[in-house]
Amino acid sequence: xxxxxxxxxxxxxxxxxxxxxxxxxxxxxxxxxxxxxxxxxxxxxxxxxxxxxxxxxxxxxxxxxxxxxxxxxxxxxxxxxxxxxxxxxxxxxxxxxxxxxxxxxxxxxxxxxxx
Amino acid sequence: xxxxxxxxxxxxxxxxxxxxxxxxxxxxxxxxxxxxxxxxxxxxxxxxxxxxxxxxxxxxxxxxxxxxxxxxxxxxxxxxxxxxxxxxxxxxxxxxxxxxxxxxxxxxxxxxx
Numbered sequence: 001x002x003x004x005x006x007x008x009x010x011x012x013x014x015x016x017x018x019x020x021x022x023x024x025x026x027x028x029x030x031x032x033x034x035x036x037x038x039x040x041x042x043x044x045x046x047x048x049x050x051x052x053x054x055x056x057x058x059x060x061x062x063x064x065x066x067x068x069x070x071x072x073x074x075x076x077x078x079x080x081x082x083x084x085x086x087x088x089x090x091x092x093x094x095x096x097x098x099x100x101x102x103x104x105x106x107x108x109x110x111x112x113x114x115x
Numbered sequence: 116x117x118x119x120x121x122x123x124x125x126x127x128x129x130x131x132x133x134x135x136x137x138x139x140x141x142x143x144x145x146x147x148x149x150x151x152x153x154x155x156x157x158x159x160x161x162x163x164x165x166x167x168x169x170x171x172x173x174x175x176x177x178x179x180x181x182x183x184x185x186x187x188x189x190x191x192x193x194x195x196x197x198x199x200x201x202x203x204x205x206x207x208x209x210x211x212x213x214x215x216x217x218x219x220x221x222x223x224x225x226x227x228x
Contacts, residue, residue, distance in 0.1 A: 006158075032214055043220040044159075044205070051214060059215075090158055094214075102209045102216055103149065106158035 002027035006091045006107030013114055019064075019078040021110050023091030026072065031093040033074040034104065035066055038088040050074060086114045117142040119208045121219035129227045134178075134193040136222045138206035141187060148189040149207040149216070150180055159205060165189065176200070201226045 006023045013019060025031050035047040046059045048066035056066050063082060067075045074091060091107040122137040140146055147166045151159040163174025170182040180191045189206060203223050209216035 044218050046215060049214060088156075092159075096212070096214065102147070102213060103161065103164060104207075104216060105161065106151075108158045109156070111156065 002093075002105065004091060004093055004105060004107040006110055008110060009108065010111040011113070013081050013112065015083055015114055016080045019076070019081050019085070019112070021076040021089055021091075021112075023074045023076075023107060024072055025093045028072070028093070028095060030071060031095055032102075033068060033072075034092040034094075035074065035076045036090040036092060038090060038109075040087070044090070048076070081114045083114050086112055088112075117146065117208045117210055117213075117217050119206050119217050119219040121204075121206050121222045123222050124220070125223045125225065127225040127227065128196045130198055131195050134191070134196045134200065134224065136191040136204050136206075136224065138189045138191065138219060139187055140189060140206075140208045142208055142210055144210045147209045147211070148180075148182060149209070150174065150178070150189075150191050151205045151207060153203040153205065153221075155202075162191070162204075196224075196226050198226050198228065200224060 003026045033050045036044045038044050050056050050068045053068055064078050089110045092104045094102050094104045096102050118141045120139045149164045150162040152162050153159045162178050163172045165172045165182045173179045178193050180189050182189050203221045205221050206219040207216045
């Protein structure tokens, strides 16, 4: 069966510090990978998605970046965090099926507080 | 293009009473539709999905949803609410070949004892 791991679960970072959130998927190959952000009390905002190694699409211009160094690894980064980067970050994966829609499966999330 | 509207931002029920969370969608093509549940400080968990098979879809924890093409709706129901059902619920629409599903803004389900 497929599993998704995301870490760290929580972190508190000062303004201007760097960020690295990591996500790995097991039990499938060539998944689509996603990073979402959820601000407190709000819906989900798609930040990045990737359909293959080295292929990153950005949905929202900001000071975050994403990389996919391996097939099942997705990393969210920032060189200098802003207060507005605080939120709940969710990694997700899917395998596009012609008859089953694009079912997305989520990790447990990472709480980021920028202070 | 596709869109989804969750008609209620909050729904409040008493334990043991029925639950109805409403979702309407818009899609240029035959859609796939999903409901997810999110408990506080957790990721989203897939409750159920419709992918052009049976229009009445049964999911986990006693939830079900009915796809009604004529009404462009995919409402989520449960006959009897439990305290553990208190959570945020998201309706999602996706069309074949699209990498990016569209999420509703969520409905917060509150269950009173």
